[in-house]
Amino acid sequence: xxxxxxxxxxxxxxxxxxxxxxxxxxxxxxxxxxxxxxxxxxxxxxxxxxxxxxxxxxxxxxxxxxxxxxxxxxxxxxxxxxxxxxxxxxxxxxxxxxx
Amino acid sequence: xxxxxxxxxxxxxxxxxxxxxxxxxxxxxxxxxxxxxxxxxxxxxxxxxxxxxxxxxxxxxxxxxxxxxxxxxxxxxxxxxxxxxxxxxxxxxxxxxxxxxxxxxxxxxxxxxxxxxxxxxxxxxxxxxxxxxxxxxxxxxxxxxxxxxxxxxxxxxxxxxxxxxxxxxxxxxxxxxxxxxxxxxxxxxxxxxxxxxxxxxxxxxxxxxxxxxxxxxxxxxxxxxxxxxxxxxxxxxxxxxxxxxxxxxxxxxxxxxxxxxxxxxxxxxxxxxxxxxxxxxxxxxxxxxxxxxxxxxxxxxxx
Numbered sequence: 251x252x253x254x255x256x257x258x259x260x261x262x263x264x265x266x267x268x269x270x271x272x273x274x275x276x277x278x279x280x281x282x283x284x285x286x287x288x289x290x291x292x293x294x295x296x297x298x299x300x301x302x303x304x305x306x307x308x309x310x311x312x313x314x315x316x317x318x319x320x321x322x323x324x325x326x327x328x329x330x331x332x333x334x335x336x337x338x339x340x341x342x343x344x345x346x347x348x349x
Numbered sequence: 350x351x352x353x354x355x356x357x358x359x360x361x362x363x364x365x366x367x368x369x370x371x372x373x374x375x376x377x378x379x380x381x382x383x384x385x386x387x388x389x390x391x392x393x394x395x396x397x398x399x400x401x402x403x404x405x406x407x408x409x410x411x412x413x414x415x416x417x418x419x420x421x422x423x424x425x426x427x428x429x430x431x432x433x434x435x436x437x438x439x440x441x442x443x444x445x446x447x448x449x450x451x452x453x454x455x456x457x458x459x460x461x462x463x464x465x466x467x468x469x470x471x472x473x474x475x476x477x478x479x480x481x482x483x484x485x486x487x488x489x490x491x492x493x494x495x496x497x498x499x500x501x502x503x504x505x506x507x508x509x510x511x512x513x514x515x516x517x518x519x520x521x522x523x524x525x526x527x528x529x530x531x532x533x534x535x536x537x538x539x540x541x542x543x544x545x546x547x548x549x550x551x552x553x554x555x556x557x558x559x560x561x562x563x564x565x566x567x568x569x570x571x572x573x574x575x576x577x578x579x580x581x582x583x584x585x586x587x588x589x590x591x592x593x594x595x596x597x598x599x600x601x602x603x604x605x606x607x608x609x610x611x612x613x614x615x616x617x618x619x620x621x622x623x624x625x626x627x628x629x630x631x632x633x634x635x636x637x638x639x640x641x642x643x644x645x646x647x648x649x650x651x652x
Contacts, residue, residue: 259402259405260402263372263373263374264374265373265374265377266372266373266374319373320373320377320413320414321413322406322409322410322412322413322414323373323377323406323409325405325409326402326405326406326408326409326410327402327405327406329405330401330402330405330406333401333405334401334402339400339401339435340435341435342404342405342435342438342439344408344438344439344442344443344473345442345473348405348408349412
């Protein structure tokens with residue numbers, strides 16, 4: 251998927267994360283800020299990278315501010331932001347690109 | 350699976366706790382409080398502009414979080430919205446146990462949801478008949494159509510009163526006395542029993558009045574309700590306590606079940622247990638007492 255415009259999903263509440271996506275400069279550029287960076291930084295980066303790969307997003311500036319979110323929440327927020335950047339709110343590929 | 354024979358139709362549902370599907374902090378571990386069911390809400394708890402994000406959260410929570418046997422019901426958006434079909438697709442794909450229809454007014458509403466659930470089961474490879482439906486009645490019309498709603502689909506396991514909207518429709522409000530809910534409660538429990546489905550009471554929203562809450566639960570238990578919708582974990586132990594049979598009731602129920610099994614094998618229809626006349630009509634009630642006792646950890650027998 252292409253990132254058509256800037257979009258945000260999620261909050262800064264505990265157990266959540268806020269994901270912002272913008273059109274990139276030809277690659278995935280991740281800026282991660284996590285309250286649990288030392289312990290879970292690599293795992294969070296991995297979840298973000300895998301989620302973007304499933305959505306076939308290869309060109310994006312993505313900023314994630316994590317407040318101790320579970321993997322399932324990180325995935326959900328990344329997906330919500332990417333679909334919002336395309337104004338898609340229906341006919342989501344549940345069980346396909348979303349899994 | 351024939352949905353009418355889905356074993357989950359009759360499962361224990363004393364406490365059904367609402368949770369905002371959009372709040373990760375709420376949906377990550379609600380099983381620790383021990384509700385019988387959770388109702389992950391995509392409807393009123395979720396702001397209109399967050400409906401899309403809530404579905405992604407819901408899908409992954411259903412897929413990845415082990416709710417340890419707690420039933421996972423999803424409350425979808427109303428059939429008057431353009432959201433409910435996608436809500437069902439997301440929920441069924443994610444692996445929910447049941448769909449709760451808000452603002453149900455007719456049997457036709459249930460059939461519409463049933464059709465989309467059936468299609469979603471096929472599309473996402475769920476076992477046919479595995480996803481159940483419950484209907485919330487939130488208007489005078491819905492309450493009056495309770496029997497039609499209860500019998501609209503073999504997937505429907507029960508109906509629930511939604512007191513806030515219902516009392517608005519009656520042009521009154523929730524008073525804490527229960528007077529304004531009497532007719533709806535009585536009508537709904539009769540309709541549910543006539544159709545052989547379960548019946549659940551509305552939420553109690555005043556968390557500062559736990560004594561009032563206790564009385565409210567005692568009332569609906571006496572009326573025959575299977576359980577109550579709740580909004581806070583603090584309400585769970587009170588509901589479960591009221592729905593736990595006393596030791597005396599458990600011992601009596603055990604005797605009734607044993608005696609009916611024995612006597613009917615001998616061809617005897619009516620007899621006495623502890624001086625009370627007993628026949629087959631007492632069987633299901635006694636079984637239910639033992640089921641409630643088992644759920645509360647008060648009965649370890651095998652009846």
